Amino acid sequence: MAIIKKSAKPETSIPTASMSDIAFLLLLFFMVSTVFVREKGIPVRMPKAASIEKIPRNHSATIYVNKNGLISIDDFAVSIPDVKYVMQKKLAEDFNVLTCFRTDKDTSYGIMSDILNQLREAQTLRVYFEAKLQR
């Protein structure tokens, strides 16, 4: 009886030597790109707009305004007349400061107008109204 010799199957395996290289590469990418959120803010529903531009992150101070008129800067509730002093302080820390509004879309414009007047008095004149991209 003839014995048929089975041919030896080639071993298949995924090379795992470079696995850690890949992992470290991804790890470094995420470590570098991660920004831990410094402030919590207050929940707002932002309006939508189409012609929006990117806001430079490193000079921006964010003012949150919700629809009840609560104003929050750096997680402190601020009343309208105090906005001026807070922003003056920010201007002293960073000359190129720009103000970024995260305002609820249902806020009445009167509050915004008052805050804008405060910003004018504080000489922080660069303002961005943050919005979501309209699709």
Add this chain to the structure above:
Amino acid sequence: MIRRKRKDLGGIPTASMSDVAFLLLVFFLSTTKFDIKKGLGIVLPAVSDGTQKKVKLKEDNLTKIWIDKDGIITLKSGGNEQIIPMSELQKTIHQIVKDNPDMVISLKTDRKSKYQYMVKVLDKLQASGAEKISLSTN
């Protein structure tokens, strides 16, 4: 003859290296939040301290837009005043700015009006290429 004891080669085990890396990777993956802010930019006018001269704008170089508390937009350009729907605002303003590049757009919003109406109109103004925009309220 004294037999030398074979020295044990010291080494850091690298088998679990990828485990460690992946653990850290997953941590950063789950905590990363790409916080890209986008919005409409505008530069406010400085508060006049009395030393600056007030520049009077010619009536021809001024277009007034009024948003009332219900979000109805009234456009006043030159002599005529008209209520304009949001959808046609961009086209109209684009034409106005094209005809007169010095045109100043004054956006006046009712204090009781909603913020989103003002942002929408400002969005349309910026999209239409208007560069001289002033914000005010009653």
